Amino acid sequence: MNSYALKWQNWSIARLVSFAQNFMPQAEAEFLAMTYFKVKRSEIYLSRLPIEPMTALRFYRLVQKAGAGVPIQYLVNSTQFLEFEIFVDQRVFIPRPETEELILRVQTRIKNPKIIVDYGTGSGCIAIALARIFPTAKIFAVDISNPALDVARINIQRYQLDKQISSILADSLDSPKFKFLKNKVDLLISNPPYIPSERLNYIDKRVRNYEPLIALNGGPEGTSIISMLITHGPELIKLGGMLALEIDETHDKFIKNRLPDAWIEHDIYGKIRYAYWQKGNYENWLGHQLE
Numbered sequence: 158m159n160s161y162a163l164k165w166q167n168w169s170i171a172r173l174v175s176f177a178q179n180f181m182p183q184a185e186a187e188f189l190a191m192t193y194f195k196v197k198r199s200e201i202y203l204s205r206l207p208i209e210p211m212t213a214l215r216f217y218r219l220v221q222k223a224g225a226g227v228p229i230q231y232l233v234n235s236t237q238f239l240e241f242e243i244f245v246d247q248r249v250f251i252p253r254p255e256t257e258e259l260i261l262r263v264q265t266r267i268k269n270p271k272i273i274v275d276y277g278t279g280s281g282c283i284a285i286a287l288a289r290i291f292p293t294a295k296i297f298a299v300d301i302s303n304p305a306l307d308v309a310r311i312n313i314q315r316y317q318l319d320k321q322i323s324s325i326l327a328d329s330l331d332s333p334k335f336k337f338l339k340n341k342v343d344l345l346i347s348n349p350p351y352i353p354s355e356r357l358n359y360i361d362k363r364v365r366n367y368e369p370l371i372a373l374n375g376g377p378e379g380t381s382i383i384s385m386l387i388t389h390g391p392e393l394i395k396l397g398g399m400l401a402l403e404i405d406e407t408h409d410k411f412i413k414n415r416l417p418d419a420w421i422e423h424d425i426y427g428k429i430r431y432a433y434w435q436k437g438n439y440e441n442w443l444g445h446q447l448e
């Protein structure tokens with residue numbers, strides 16, 4: 158046995174979690190233990206059986222990395238999204254509660270969609286959530302990053318949704334790849350990169366140093382991808398179909414200028430976070446684009 162591992166003899170999971178709180182908040186320490194040891198939260202404290210020393214040592218090394226700033230979700234290659242787990246690594250952005258809220262809001266606004274496009278799918282969490290909510294919908298998970306799509310495919314296969322969800326590598330909705338979807342999409346949904354470039358220097362260093370910048374950087378004003386979605390998305394959306402976006406709190410005026418009949422909503426923290434637009438009169442939209 159590794160001599161250093163002897164230090165960890167007779168340590169229980171609860172004791173390891175207590176120790177880990179010297180490096181991170183209790184909730185994060187518990188999540189790390191639950192995922193690593195594959196136990197429920199209650200089992201952390203109910204079981205006092207000692208952990209095998211080498212296993213405890215490996216847990217300690219994960220704690221050290223987390224204390225240095227590596228997101229826990231990357232250390233255990235897992236995160237919770239709504240009621241299911243998603244595989245994540247540094248190829249994809251870690252899903253946030255605000256995106257869960259986007260799904261729940263959209264669910265109340267659309268019924269029985271036949272075709273859904275998820276642009277900027279990343280881990281595939283949005284596409285998978287919508288496939289579970291709308292099991293008869295055909296979903297296209299789109300991303301500019303092939304490595305991200307590889308992660309999305311891992312998650313899609315994990316939930317046996319290969320037949321329902323198709324992945325598409327594309328950087329814009331005006332790609333010829335989407336011609337077959339013109340005026341057919343019931344829901345175009347996206348959590349795009351929307352952070353203004355200059356602000357990236359001020360975000361949490363754990364995000365800035367470890368999560369993919371391609372999933373964060375929205376260009377000078379944070380609207381580069383949003384502009385593309387607003388410009389080309391309506392060409393794919395059918396009459397009565399919907400565009401649903403997660404946005405930065407500074408983007409409401411930009412979106413209302415481009416789509417005057419869009420509506421903006423705040424998240425549970427009171428920040429501007431979501432934009433919706435329903436395709437009604439195509440001619441009115443086209444006339445606005447040509448002005």
